[in-house]
Amino acid sequence: MTAALVLALGLVTAGSVAAQHPRSHSPTDRLIDSLIARMTLEQKLGQLNLPSVDTRPSPQQLDLVRQGLVGGFLNLTGAAAARAAQHLAVTESRLHIPLLLGYDVIHGYRTIFPIPLAEAAAWDPAAAESTAHVAAREAAAAGVNWTFAPMVDIARDPRWGRIAEGAGEDPYLGSVLAAARVRGFQGSDLRATDAVLATAKHLAAYGAAEGGRDYNTVDVSERTLREIYLPPFRAAVDAGVGSIMTSFNEIAGVPSTANRWLVTTLLRGEWKYSGLVVSDWMAIAQLQAHGVAGSRAEAGKLALAAGVDMDMTSGIYLDDLPALVRSGRIPVASVDRAVRRILRAKATLGLFDDPYHGASVEREAAVLLAAEHRALAHRVAREAIVLLKNDGDLLPLAESAARHTIAVIGPLADDPGAALGAWPGHGDPRDVVTVLAGIRERAGAGVELRYAKGAGIVDTSTAGFGDAVALARQAGVAVVVVGEAADMSGEAASRSTLGLPGVQQQLLEAVQGTGTPVVLVLLSGRPLAVPWAAEHVPAILEAWALGVETGHAVADVLFGDVSPSGKLPVSVPRAVGQVPIYYNHKNTGRPPSQDKYTSKYIDLPLPSSPLFPFGYGLSYTTFGYSDLRLSAPRITPAETLRVTVTVTNTGPRSGTEVAQLYVRDEVASVTRPVRALAGFRRIALAPGEAQRVEFALTPRELGCYGPDLRFVVEPGRFRVFVGGSSAEGLEATFEVTVAPRP
Numbered sequence: 001m002t003a004a005l006v007l008a009l010g011l012v013t014a015g016s017v018a019a020q021h022p023r024s025h026s027p028t029d030r031l032i033d034s035l036i037a038r039m040t041l042e043q044k045l046g047q048l049n050l051p052s053v054d055t056r057p058s059p060q061q062l063d064l065v066r067q068g069l070v071g072g073f074l075n076l077t078g079a080a081a082a083r084a085a086q087h088l089a090v091t092e093s094r095l096h097i098p099l100l101l102g103y104d105v106i107h108g109y110r111t112i113f114p115i116p117l118a119e120a121a122a123w124d125p126a127a128a129e130s131t132a133h134v135a136a137r138e139a140a141a142a143g144v145n146w147t148f149a150p151m152v153d154i155a156r157d158p159r160w161g162r163i164a165e166g167a168g169e170d171p172y173l174g175s176v177l178a179a180a181r182v183r184g185f186q187g188s189d190l191r192a193t194d195a196v197l198a199t200a201k202h203l204a205a206y207g208a209a210e211g212g213r214d215y216n217t218v219d220v221s222e223r224t225l226r227e228i229y230l231p232p233f234r235a236a237v238d239a240g241v242g243s244i245m246t247s248f249n250e251i252a253g254v255p256s257t258a259n260r261w262l263v264t265t266l267l268r269g270e271w272k273y274s275g276l277v278v279s280d281w282m283a284i285a286q287l288q289a290h291g292v293a294g295s296r297a298e299a300g301k302l303a304l305a306a307g308v309d310m311d312m313t314s315g316i317y318l319d320d321l322p323a324l325v326r327s328g329r330i331p332v333a334s335v336d337r338a339v340r341r342i343l344r345a346k347a348t349l350g351l352f353d354d355p356y357h358g359a360s361v362e363r364e365a366a367v368l369l370a371a372e373h374r375a376l377a378h379r380v381a382r383e384a385i386v387l388l389k390n391d392g393d394l395l396p397l398a399e400s401a402a403r404h405t406i407a408v409i410g411p412l413a414d415d416p417g418a419a420l421g422a423w424p425g426h427g428d429p430r431d432v433v434t435v436l437a438g439i440r441e442r443a444g445a446g447v448e449l450r451y452a453k454g455a456g457i458v459d460t461s462t463a464g465f466g467d468a469v470a471l472a473r474q475a476g477v478a479v480v481v482v483g484e485a486a487d488m489s490g491e492a493a494s495r496s497t498l499g500l501p502g503v504q505q506q507l508l509e510a511v512q513g514t515g516t517p518v519v520l521v522l523l524s525g526r527p528l529a530v531p532w533a534a535e536h537v538p539a540i541l542e543a544w545a546l547g548v549e550t551g552h553a554v555a556d557v558l559f560g561d562v563s564p565s566g567k568l569p570v571s572v573p574r575a576v577g578q579v580p581i582y583y584n585h586k587n588t589g590r591p592p593s594q595d596k597y598t599s600k601y602i603d604l605p606l607p608s609s610p611l612f613p614f615g616y617g618l619s620y621t622t623f624g625y626s627d628l629r630l631s632a633p634r635i636t637p638a639e640t641l642r643v644t645v646t647v648t649n650t651g652p653r654s655g656t657e658v659a660q661l662y663v664r665d666e667v668a669s670v671t672r673p674v675r676a677l678a679g680f681r682r683i684a685l686a687p688g689e690a691q692r693v694e695f696a697l698t699p700r701e702l703g704c705y706g707p708d709l710r711f712v713v714e715p716g717r718f719r720v721f722v723g724g725s726s727a728e729g730l731e732a733t734f735e736v737t738v739a740p741r742p
């Protein structure tokens with residue numbers, strides 16, 4: 001590379017991956033053109049090849065790098081090893097092209113934040129942006145320049161373990177958080193040494209796997225795709241995401257990795273996305289198992305033709321495509337297109353200038369688990385906790401109870417792994433403050449704190465019940481910490497039941513049976529169906545997997561140092577038989593009622609509602625909504641309606657409310673959800689304080705895909721609801737009309 005080109009590259013700024021036109025003739029494009037012109041066919045296909053290392057590249061893999069047959073690695077982390085591989089690539093390979101180094105930085109690299117589902121419960125996009133930014137800073141210091149996050153799959157079925165990795169069931173909240181996370185990972189300049197290339201995954205509808213079973217078949221209509229599953233991807237694209245991963249699943253007979261409509265027509269054509277597309281792990285090879293390719297070569301041909309640029313771990317592009325290109329069955333132009341996108345991503349990261357992207361052993365040591373990173377983890381973990389029930393104001397623990405004896409019981413109370421959750425990156429269990437440790441630290445010397453595990457997470461022995469019950473009997477309050485182990489959610493962790501695993505339910509019942517007041521703390525990567533607890537246990541906290549600061553955050557809430565403010569980003573079912581369950585369902589022709597012939601379950605209470613609805617979460621104070629006003633009774637389809645409401649802290653303590661706006665299109669040419677989230681605000685209020693909150697309803701929130709699947713705001717009556725969850729709120733109506741305003 002000439003000095004002039006290196007200088008020229010310095011002019012390229014990031015954040016512009018999506019903005020750059022493929023045919024522009026910027027200095028970057030000239031560099032890329034010149035590299036492509038000098039590459040052999042194998043070296044071109046090498047750029048499309050993304051193998052995984054087993055912690056370190058093998059001698060054979062290093063040799064592939066020398067030959068220019070590797071575009072990047074995944075799972076190669078650590079500044080020293082990453083620098084060594086980059087050094088080899090830029091000094092010993094013929095064209096000196098640096099490597100993309102990808103890793104699953106899902107909710108932190110070393111400082112582990114709440115799992116994404118938990119973070120979604122904070123309804124705080126600024127917080128999500130900050131945690132992604134810190135995760136990027138740590139990962140980049142350790143040599144990673146590309147993360148396989150955010151996962152933006154909408155999940156309406158909590159049996160699916162990967163619900164833990166996303167923002168829950170709602171496309172609006174999911175879109176806001178997708179954009180925030182992309183901004184956080186990529187920053188405003190991808191060349192910055194605290195930025196990494198983000199990946200919106202898994203395109204598309206992976207969360208709609210039949211039966212909630214991972215990798216399973218999906219069959220959704222284009223309408224549901226566009227209304228529910230695609231919006232977060234679109235939001236990520238609009239936020240400038242530099243990479244997109246295709247999903248393992250098929251949609252209506254076409255596996256995503258071979259889906260030309262999805263990857264090329266929609267993503268690149270309709271949405272004007274110009275970043276790179278990577279397959280999921282071995283997904284190109286798996287086109288054979290799907291039964292749409294008869295050989296590896298055929299699988300590779302299909303994926304490339306669909307628009308998948310990079311082959312994660314199948315090795316098919318490198319091994320099988322040369323012959324197809326040479327025989328003219330694959331045009332070399334389609335290979336060049338993919339190569340160009342990968343080289344552009346490398347240029348956008350500034351790797352041709354600084355292949356190390358700022359990674360160094362010193363920086364890694366200074367940045368990982370920095371005090372301010374832990375402080376952020378603590379703050380966000382507090383926000384993510386959802387108070388589901390608090391009868392008789394058992395919480396916060398009164399000074400009197402706290403001063404006496406607290407029994408902490410349950411297999412997850414002192415389990416650092418469960419606190420880290422699925423996809424813990426380089427999180428170290430030794431960094432974790434468990435719930436027990438957090439309570440012990442906060443309770444201080446004046447409190448008698450006793451701990452009994454009581455049972456395992458999945459094993460069925462009840463041998464520990466006796467101790468647990470004895471402890472609870474002597475205590476002023478029993479904090480029971482139960483739920484799921486880390487490996488019970490995430491990839492390949494679908495469940496057929498949604499209750500407490502093992503004998504934890506029996507343990508809870510035994511402790512409750514002592515008569516000592518029980519606070520149930522749930523740690524889980526999904527909403528759990530706990531109807532018995534909801535009926536009998538006075539206080540319940542959903543504390544998910546909150547990362548390294550789990551214990552501090554739970555203790556803050558238990559002792560009332562902070563008032564809980566989390567709201568559910570998913571519906572909590574009463575029974576597994578209700579799933580898929582989601583608040584923004586259709587009305588049906590026979591909405592549930594006392595009448596037998598209506599849409600419901602005969603063995604669940606009417607109206608077949610969830611145990612806890614989407615958007616729900618209590619606080620230690622109360623909030624009132626009043627004076628709901630609309631800026632006009634009538635608007636035209638192109639206009640924006642302003643919705644204002646007063647939110648008042650009507651209780652005795654400071655607190656934060658998440659005010660939510662929902663909309664319903666009463667009559668349209670296609671059926672519309674009974675409610676759809678269209679705005680939200682987090683507002684901190686002192687006791688007695690009131691604040692006027694304003695929302696804007698734009699055509700984007702009011703429109704729908706008509707019968708021809710074109711997006712349109714249809715005239716007619718709309719209802720708005722503003723309140724503290726999807727199941728309540730003040731109501732008002734307005735009309736969209738094409739007639740001019742009177």
Ligand code: BGC
Nearest residue numbers: 074104148201202280281491
């Ligand atoms: C997962 C992806 C992940 C990839 C690389 C796959 O099994 O589905 O989400 O990014 O592995 O680790």
